[in-house]
Amino acid sequence: MTTGKIQFAEWDGTFVLKFIGEIRLTLCSALDGTIEQMFTAVNFSSIVIDLTETRSIDSTTLGLLAKLSILSREKVGLLPMLVTTNPDITRLLQSMGFDQVFNIVDSPLPQEDDLTDLPVQDQSEEVVKAKVIEAHQILMSLNESNREAFRDLVSALERS
Template structure:
């Protein structure tokens, strides 16, 4: 499964993002726009990110998920829920410190039927760079291990 996609639905104030396949930087513009849309919604109550069908996920996407958690805590005071039954994905989430900023469960509580694919977005190289930089700075703020892992990348991005 080389291509990935992100699907989205809203049901009674519960927002659901479903990641399918290999979720990478190319989907991050659409994800970031959707995060902004979620938190602009007047009826936002909670968010669930379904990673059951995710095969891989890159660090930029993980940084945007961390951003989503921070905004959720600020807006409604709740941790979002990540759903995964994939041992590799679960191990990655724990290694990044996501167990501190998400509720991680192995079965979805909500599975809306009206999921739609997020549309692809054309983004300039400077916008992509800014998004990658923001995502990795957020990851660095989660724990010391992440700070060490992404320090050189962030420095390189800041210099270029």
């Protein structure tokens, strides 16, 4: 059972993802699918990720957020905005090098009622493993510290 959720909305080409509670691997398939859909939208103009209600976030999710930033930079030439008011989450993001791939803001956004929950998706073990490996490889590409931190995990997953 998941203890967190991700909500999504789109307003005039601005895509908003709001992470609430403890964000874990169980939400990653839906998040990855939503990331892919965002970049196929005709009116795509910007991305805002709201982490103001996030209590914790796992490394696979962080890897998918890094993927989102890399795609945004490649496809439209902009860095997504990442909003965080939790000092622990901010410290984690900075330690992962996210200040290089996101515009990090510490002021909360106005509340929006139009957000809808992303569905939890059941995936095979192989699909989940591939997503975990991809997410961690993306994190490893951000800096040497991440490369050291996740090298053994990625090697073990690739061998299994």
